[in-house]
Amino acid sequence: MRKAIIAMSGGVDSSVAALLTKETGDECIGATMKLFHNEDIGVKREKTCCSLDDVEDARNVCYRMGIRYYVFNFSERFKEDVMDRFVDAYEHGATPNPCIDCNRYLKFDKMFQRMRELEYDYIVTGHYARVEYDEEKNRYLLKKAVDDTKDQSYVLYMLTQEQLAHISLPLGGLRKTEVREIAEKHGFVNARKHDSQDICFVPDGDYAKFIEQYTGRKSIPGDFVDTEGNILGKHKGIIHYTLGQRRGLGIPAASRLYVCDISPKTNQVVLGNNEDLFHSELTATKVNLISCESLKEPMRLKAKIRYRHPEQEAVAWQTEDGVLHVRFDKPQRAITRGQAVVLYDGDIVVGGGVIENCIK
Template sequence: MSGGVDSAVAAARAVEAGHEVVGVHLALSRMPGTLRTGSRGCCTVEDSMDAQRAANIMGIPYYVWDFSERFKLDVVDDFIAEYAAGRTPNPCMRCNEKIKFAALLEKAMALGFDAVCTGHYASILTDVDGNKQLHRAAAWAKDQSYVLGVLTADQINHSMFPLGATPTKAEVRKEAAERGFSVANKPDSYDICFIPDGDTKGWLGERVAPVTGDILDREGNTLGQHDGAVAFTVGQRKGLSIGTPAADGKPRFVLEVRPISNTVVVGPKEALAIKEIAGNKYTWAGLAPEHPEVEFACHVQIRAHADPVPAVAQVVSTTAVTGIDGTVELRIIPAEPLNGVAPGQTAVVYVGTRVLGQCTIDRTVSAVPVSTPEMIASASPVPVNA
């Protein structure tokens, strides 16, 4: 129970369905300044009190579990490390993967519970063979299946999403009001919860020492200098401070951040079009395809609120790319180029409404060739067990 309206209504529906329900709020930060400001952040003291009031109305036990150390190691420190490596991480994906459906579920199962129930807008359906599958919510505008793409088959088997079939958020708020929940009109949280003021650049600047480096064009020519590569993200236009205009007079955008050489590569907007993405840190949400090494049709989504794009995907050897024998990756080729994709982002693969799996993007290939062979990538992939 995050302290928001969705988890409160999800808990109430679970109670009415006849389950033995215990409300749990996760304490994820020990930092000062724990009172919420507007709708920024989550998991504050105020949120904890909101959750407890809802639990009291339902008459269910309520606990606060301190996962702050796990959250720091698995989410916050990972976020810093990924940016320092020139990648663009998604902390909500890591939180779902490492905290809500790993650490929390592990503790719940150890205490004898059967499932973790949350207020995510997603659905779990059962196929003809009795296998559970993760699907989009009924209302695509509110669908949150993307951030759940990291769930494994075992985690899906022990998860519940009572809001999956709810057509609108307005209906959830109406139900909350009818139940007497004070959070009925509480605004949704947004931004990164551990950066409540929304200043990601400033927050990172206090934790990653800036090192001056070169800003290059796609051919390797030096255009200027930066005061720290961590401050740049793929697709960024402002703040480049190059001075010299491009030959065609058009603005330039960040195409790549190279942490090893501490350089930032810029180029025309057209070069942000990506024709191929791949990642060797991939998982399947439920049963894996019977023959994932055979190219299959799918849709790919690269952001929580992005439109899915038709694509083909397959698991292939990465030996030719990495030079390391025995490594594999999930390679995805969209039917039309994707814009502004950065290594570190998550690509979630769908077949129809079903979430088939996901990968953390290790490398991207631009649809616009350059005069020298180039593959836009943040770092050489490392072998993992998929």
């Protein structure tokens, strides 16, 4: 009998993942990560994941299944590796993906550390993706979920071979409707609970307000400029803008203007036409490859530049310094620094990295 720690958010997905694991006969415990103190960021406890309600839902499900339940306090690490990185990215003109950082540094790092300390064998999560072992390649593979409307392989591209060897993703072969049906059949209190959509520590979606409150600093106003460098007006501070944004600019123009670039060095926000947002190539760093050791030779595959972005035909390769280059068959709109580019070969995740630059 093996021993498993189920990462439980209080939602239906992790609850059903716990049930399916328990039904294998393995010894299970449920664990919720306490990631931050709501009062410190000025939001009500019931407004975020890891709230008291979520903890109680997870505890209720564990009690119903007869397994032990714990809350692990990782708030200090979450502040350093997720919230501080989030703020730093926006202050440097990038648009981060904190859910990927949470997976990288919390779920599959701190939770793994706790797994080893407690002498457990593997971690279970409610992510919609699949892990398989390829005997021919002698590698673990990360694959898309069967339910393509819920697939979360994009946010798991950073997983290492060591981590994949100790992960179970029981929902990868199920559809969301089936997961809810299983939860209802077993009387789980969260069977019809809505999925969390927002960034947990910015539940109202106002990133700039959060950053100013978190840092205690007001964002410094600067110039809106056009693509030729001509001043068009004043902006409120670069943290208020993301690539491709057109609302809330307050600049009169004969045609629609969009944020085409953000320069933290000059504190300028560059505005242009929609056509100015399209680029054919990008570079990425902090690269992690899963299905292969490297991409020294160009490889034809598909790439996603955002979580909800449709996959696009591309060629990818690495230079000697390890930087990932991705060249698209067709120019892509609003390739954004700080977001992840994730590469796919069919339903297999090849790997990915953090977007640094884009090239026309």
